[in-house]
Amino acid sequence: MQTNWFKYTNALMTTSAMLILMLFAACGGSAPPEPVVVEKEVVKEVIKEVIKEVQVEKIVVATPTAAPPPSAVEKPEGHLRIAYTSLGNDGIYPKSSNVNAGGKDIQTTMYDVVIGSDAQGAFSTETGLAHEWSTSSDALQHTIHLRKGVKFHNGEEVTAEDVMFSMIEIMEEDSQASFNRELTPLLENFEIPAPYTVVINCHSLCPFALWIFSGVRGTDGMVVPMAHYEAVGESEYAKSPVASGPYSFGEQVLGASIRVDAVNAPHFRGGIPKYETITFLGIPEETTRYAMLKSGSADIIDTSRERIDSLKADGFNVFYKERADLMGAYFFQQWEENSPFKDIKVREAINKAINRPAILEHIFEGRGGYAFYPMGSYALSSGLNPDLLTYPYEPDRAKALLKEAGYDKGNPLEVKLAIYPFGGIVEFPRMIEAIGADLEEAGIKVNFQPTEYGTLRNMRKAFELGGGWLGPWATTNRAAPAEILSIVRALYYSKAPYTTYKNPGFDAIMDKAFSSVDPEPIKGYIADMQRFLYEDYYGIPLFEVDTPFATVPEITHWDTGRDSYDKNMDSLFFPGK
Numbered sequence: 001m002q003t004n005w006f007k008y009t010n011a012l013m014t015t016s017a018m019l020i021l022m023l024f025a026a027c028g029g030s031a032p033p034e035p036v037v038v039e040k041e042v043v044k045e046v047i048k049e050v051i052k053e054v055q056v057e058k059i060v061v062a063t064p065t066a067a068p069p070p071s072a073v074e075k076p077e078g079h080l081r082i083a084y085t086s087l088g089n090d091g092i093y094p095k096s097s098n099v100n101a102g103g104k105d106i107q108t109t110m111y112d113v114v115i116g117s118d119a120q121g122a123f124s125t126e127t128g129l130a131h132e133w134s135t136s137s138d139a140l141q142h143t144i145h146l147r148k149g150v151k152f153h154n155g156e157e158v159t160a161e162d163v164m165f166s167m168i169e170i171m172e173e174d175s176q177a178s179f180n181r182e183l184t185p186l187l188e189n190f191e192i193p194a195p196y197t198v199v200i201n202c203h204s205l206c207p208f209a210l211w212i213f214s215g216v217r218g219t220d221g222m223v224v225p226m227a228h229y230e231a232v233g234e235s236e237y238a239k240s241p242v243a244s245g246p247y248s249f250g251e252q253v254l255g256a257s258i259r260v261d262a263v264n265a266p267h268f269r270g271g272i273p274k275y276e277t278i279t280f281l282g283i284p285e286e287t288t289r290y291a292m293l294k295s296g297s298a299d300i301i302d303t304s305r306e307r308i309d310s311l312k313a314d315g316f317n318v319f320y321k322e323r324a325d326l327m328g329a330y331f332f333q334q335w336e337e338n339s340p341f342k343d344i345k346v347r348e349a350i351n352k353a354i355n356r357p358a359i360l361e362h363i364f365e366g367r368g369g370y371a372f373y374p375m376g377s378y379a380l381s382s383g384l385n386p387d388l389l390t391y392p393y394e395p396d397r398a399k400a401l402l403k404e405a406g407y408d409k410g411n412p413l414e415v416k417l418a419i420y421p422f423g424g425i426v427e428f429p430r431m432i433e434a435i436g437a438d439l440e441e442a443g444i445k446v447n448f449q450p451t452e453y454g455t456l457r458n459m460r461k462a463f464e465l466g467g468g469w470l471g472p473w474a475t476t477n478r479a480a481p482a483e484i485l486s487i488v489r490a491l492y493y494s495k496a497p498y499t500t501y502k503n504p505g506f507d508a509i510m511d512k513a514f515s516s517v518d519p520e521p522i523k524g525y526i527a528d529m530q531r532f533l534y535e536d537y538y539g540i541p542l543f544e545v546d547t548p549f550a551t552v553p554e555i556t557h558w559d560t561g562r563d564s565y566d567k568n569m570d571s572l573f574f575p576g577k
Helices: 001-025 103-110 160-170 228-233 233-239 287-293 307-313 344-353 356-361 379-383 394-402 428-442 455-459 481-492 503-511 519-536 567-573
Strands: 035-046 050-060 079-084 131-134 140-146 187-194 196-203 245-255 257-262 275-283 299-301 317-331 369-370 412-417 442-451 468-474 539-551
Touching: 001 257, 001 442, 079 287, 079 455, 103 245, 103 257, 140 160, 160 228, 160 356, 160 379, 228 481, 257 567, 287 299, 287 307, 307 317, 307 539, 344 394, 344 442, 356 539, 379 481, 379 519, 394 428, 428 442, 428 455, 442 468, 455 468, 468 539, 481 503
Parallel strands: 079 275, 079 299, 412 442, 412 468
Antiparallel strands: 035 050, 131 140, 140 196, 187 196, 245 257, 257 275, 299 539, 317 468, 317 539, 369 539
């Protein structure tokens, strides 16, 4: 699908670009460019193999881009080494990777996103390729203006062609990126009315379109060079990617390490990079990571809470990312006739059999809180009800519900849950063990099946998970109602591409939410959705937990905010930030 889709757009945008460039040239050297009008441009798009003709009238104003900030150093120096429990699925190409473990940290060094964000979770012109953006009053059209002069590591300039190409790639059926394809059913087309302008047109209300291509959505907003990608092919590109971030790809040892090298030139995110190289290491054994920190072969490690006191006693610094990791589970295919999860009594019993307070206190040392999965406490300002963030621990009620559902010691309930590890949560195996013990005490035998993330995701997309799955939900501090709405829609709206939740009552609330572009009514609908899902025992919400990291004494700060995607890693990359 992607090839045809892009082919039709590319032919016309090339003609438009030539016209615009000629007009720019006529303006002369340093004089401000005149507005360029592209009238009644007809764009043919192939979406889902259907040719659509769209009449577009655009006014494009060329806006100068601020120069990169002055460099704080003359050249990069030193070598930073970060040891994680896991490097995720070793993804260094956004389309084929996930954000778990160190994956997003690695990609943040190499790739720029379309729309950046700050540490507080708001869109920012300082950290992304876009210097300006807008959404129409009806939320059907979204316009992005790119900064000029940003170069890929191969010397080619980043243009609207590259951004649109990356958007299309990340939305493809085989993409392993975040829940990006919720835009696909709503999308009319992409346009490029000028070399540094991308327009997203929707035929149905899509207030979250810009969020999808921002840094908040995992790898979705990262940009790759179209010409280079098409010249070498996807498989070769994934082995040695080219991007536009402050660091370029250096070397990879699958399962063990990834090194990135500083681009010795000013970058718009902060000047000349601080470190000559950054090496990301996948070290599953905590004792090994601890020994590496003590010996000086690692500068930053993720650690368990049990080692914090000894780390501090040895002179190392410990920092927490506040409630950066959110965990929970889905009841998958719960509406199939042969699924035990179809019975609401079973779903309620499982939730009330888990002793969440004890697990939070004894395994996570009380550093965190309860999660309403997939909407965490970060969504409280968007309508989330704090009184509905968790289910009470009621083991006797759980046993009674199971008996009512037809299960007892002679006919125990047996379920399977696929699980996948998360590098930032060292205590994850202990949590799984505790949950398994609680459920067994209630009369539920759980078969936990460790599954690689990519395999799990493909099974979910193909609806081949017979039970459910349990794992982390890498959330952020974003509280925008449109962003919350997009996440919930992707997971629970019956017409969304990834859902197995088929409830007309929930769909009715979502349909009402999509009838408004005003954030305040949307907040009310989010509250309604939360209560509906809460009372339907839609899944197994678990915890939001603080994620601890230990560093050598020379590193005096780490991302301690609630941004799980490490936007504040720039403070490590660039001096003075």
